[in-house]
Amino acid sequence: MKNYKRIYTEQKRRAGTRGIEWQFSFETWLDWWGPDIELRGRKKGQLVMARTGDIGPYSPDNVRKATAEENIIEGHLGKNQSEITKKKIGNANRGRIQTPAQLEKNRIAQLGKKQSKETIEKRMKSIRDVIKGPQPKVTCPHCGTIGGNNVMMRHHFNRCKTIYKL
Numbered sequence: 689m690k691n692y693k694r695i696y697t698e699q700k701r702r703a704g705t706r707g708i709e710w711q712f713s714f715e716t717w718l719d720w721w722g723p724d725i726e727l728r729g730r731k732k733g734q735l736v737m738a739r740t741g742d743i744g745p746y747s748p749d750n751v752r753k754a755t756a757e758e759n760i761i762e763g764h765l766g767k768n769q770s771e772i773t774k775k776k777i778g779n780a781n782r783g784r785i786q787t788p789a790q791l792e793k794n795r796i797a798q799l800g801k802k803q804s805k806e807t808i809e810k811r812m813k814s815i816r817d818v819i820k821g822p823q824p825k826v827t828c829p830h831c832g833t834i835g836g837n838n839v840m841m842r843h844h845f846n847r848c849k850t851i852y853k854l
């Protein structure tokens with residue numbers, strides 16, 4: 689009969705040196721292996737405790753029995769996958785984090801959009817004015833000037849220069 693306690697301690701120690709959390713007690717570990725403990729080993733055809741996707745802790749619900757070869761393949765897949773994930777996260781962050789220069793560039797671009805919107809609005813208005821025909825004539829009550837409504841509102845009535853002269 690093998691010294692299971694020694695094997696258990698060895699596996700636990702190795703998990704520790706690899707920085708992997710160990711959630712088995714000797715009893716749950718022995719229970720988990722069952723009779724397959726006799727097939728345990730790292731040689732071809734022998735069984736190892738393999739973590740799902742080669743990630744997470746060594747815990748009863750995160751491990752399964754796999755042949756040594758299977759586990760090596762899965763380990764490589766897991767590594768590749770985490771590399772891809774890391775790159776993806778990196779790209780996503782690059783999209784989100786903006787340098788002050790980039791922010792300023794965006795601000796100016798936004799400003800340009802606003803200005804062109806205003807310009808379009810102005811142009812639309814002048815087109816509408818032409819379609820509408822001449823403005824009705826109004827008379828400024830302060831200086832008696834007669835003119836088109838738009839111009840008169842801009843320079844007379846409440847804004848009439850004669851008000852300030854008084």
Ligand SMILES: [Zn+2]
Nearest residue numbers: 828831844848
């Ligand atoms: Zn006036």
